[in-house]
Amino acid sequence: MGDSKDTQSTRDRILEVALKLFSQKGYLGATTKEIAKEARIAEVTLFRHFPSKEKLFEEVINTHSFLPALKELMPEIARMSYEKALTEIAKRFLETLSSRKDLIQIMHSEMQRYPEKIHKIYHAFIDEIFKILASYFGEMQKRKILKGFDTEFGARAFLGMFFSYFNVHEMMMHKKYRHVDKNITIREFVKIFVRGTIKGGKQ
Amino acid sequence: MGDSKDTQSTRDRILEVALKLFSQKGYLGATTKEIAKEARIAEVTLFRHFPSKEKLFEEVINTHSFLPALKELMPEIARMSYEKALTEIAKRFLETLSSRKDLIQIMHSEMQRYPEKIHKIYHAFIDEIFKILASYFGEMQKRKILKGFDTEFGARAFLGMFFSYFNVHEMMMHKKYRHVDKNITIREFVKIFVRGTIKGGKQ
DNA sequence: TTATAATGTAAGTAAGCACTTACATAAAAT
DNA sequence: ATTTTATGTAAGTGCTTACTTACATTATAA
Numbered sequence: 478m479g480d481s482k483d484t485q486s487t488r489d490r491i492l493e494v495a496l497k498l499f500s501q502k503g504y505l506g507a508t509t510k511e512i513a514k515e516a517r518i519a520e521v522t523l524f525r526h527f528p529s530k531e532k533l534f535e536e537v538i539n540t541h542s543f544l545p546a547l548k549e550l551m552p553e554i555a556r557m558s559y560e561k562a563l564t565e566i567a568k569r570f571l572e573t574l575s576s577r578k579d580l581i582q583i584m585h586s587e588m589q590r591y592p593e594k595i596h597k598i599y600h601a602f603i604d605e606i607f608k609i610l611a612s613y614f615g616e617m618q619k620r621k622i623l624k625g626f627d628t629e630f631g632a633r634a635f636l637g638m639f640f641s642y643f644n645v646h647e648m649m650m651h652k653k654y655r656h657v658d659k660n661i662t663i664r665e666f667v668k669i670f671v672r673g674t675i676k677g678g679k680q
Numbered sequence: 681m682g683d684s685k686d687t688q689s690t691r692d693r694i695l696e697v698a699l700k701l702f703s704q705k706g707y708l709g710a711t712t713k714e715i716a717k718e719a720r721i722a723e724v725t726l727f728r729h730f731p732s733k734e735k736l737f738e739e740v741i742n743t744h745s746f747l748p749a750l751k752e753l754m755p756e757i758a759r760m761s762y763e764k765a766l767t768e769i770a771k772r773f774l775e776t777l778s779s780r781k782d783l784i785q786i787m788h789s790e791m792q793r794y795p796e797k798i799h800k801i802y803h804a805f806i807d808e809i810f811k812i813l814a815s816y817f818g819e820m821q822k823r824k825i826l827k828g829f830d831t832e833f834g835a836r837a838f839l840g841m842f843f844s845y846f847n848v849h850e851m852m853m854h855k856k857y858r859h860v861d862k863n864i865t866i867r868e869f870v871k872i873f874v875r876g877t878i879k880g881g882k883q
Numbered sequence: 884t885t886a887t888a889a890t891g892t893a894a895g896t897a898a899g900c901a902c903t904t905a906c907a908t909a910a911a912a913t
Numbered sequence: 914a915t916t917t918t919a920t921g922t923a924a925g926t927g928c929t930t931a932c933t934t935a936c937a938t939t940a941t942a943a
Contacts (some may be wrong), residue, residue: 487920502793510899518920519921521902521922525701590709631858632884633845638844649791665830668876669837670837672875673876713929725891727932727933733931
């Protein structure tokens, strides 16, 4: 059938629509009929590409897996001041989360139903990002810029502040909640954290 | 029918089982048949107490609404050292979250499907807890123990660290994830935050 | 004791679900 | 030109769901 823009394969369009509907309505709430309709294909075509709804769900999750852009950022970061570096990391972290909002939504809703799959994905993502940040803290401690503290707990504390901000303002309250400016939040959180970890002062 | 322990009314038992099943399987995944069976009543009895599954869901959420024990804690806290106080607040906060795990799970999963209801509940809970902590910070600033910083951002940063810890270790990864000790986490997070907000040092 | 309220059993309805079968059409590959 | 591949239409299967109806049973209250 002649359609408007058909650079995407049928399979890709199904995956894209499925991501959207799974994240909006949950696994049970999104029906194969609706997915097919929104992808402008026949329902039977969906089952020709994916043997079952569950296999489709797995494919959606695997296809859109995480790959944090944080690693690429690290070389630039090494040359910045500590405060500037943390600000950039926070910004990039929040951007990464925002761009994967749909997937994070799925993971939240389907956590209980598909624990193994979801845990594995979440685990991989979180561990990687913690390690990258912890190794940055380790470097800064060697250069005597930071005081001695457990770098992994530091990474967890720092990203935790922002992950919660993201959770509250982008996942839970989307729009309806009283607006709290993202840049001011970053500035204030970073200020507290910098002062809490930088060398100098008492103790 | 003569049953073992029947201090609870039928209605209460339905609500209790519904909370459990909704949080485990989501709104769509928990069936009225199963709720009735687990509450050891006939399915029709469920519909005599609640006109529809949706009304039952609303009642579950309203019945188990939040009431943080933090307020009661504040008088004791005022007499402690800053670090000790934050440690106690963190502990109590994590305990509150743990005891409401089921409800938080429901709210995560059904967020998209019932935005208005869930937002309202979440909003009320989070705002209250932020305000209580911010007012404590305000007091401590007046007593010249803390440096000047925006108390609300401070409260968000502090609780954010712990909320993320809770999310990762109790909501997302329950047990399967590598264990990170709760008390050590509290100690390390508090240390960073105390140093980041207490008076003294440079700037 | 009798009336009333709460529950149970049993059967069923209409709708929606994932998924299938059978056959037609159109384009691409051979 | 013919086969192969990707898609479509249409109808339907068997299952589960939320929810209902009709009637029987039990316990409490009057």
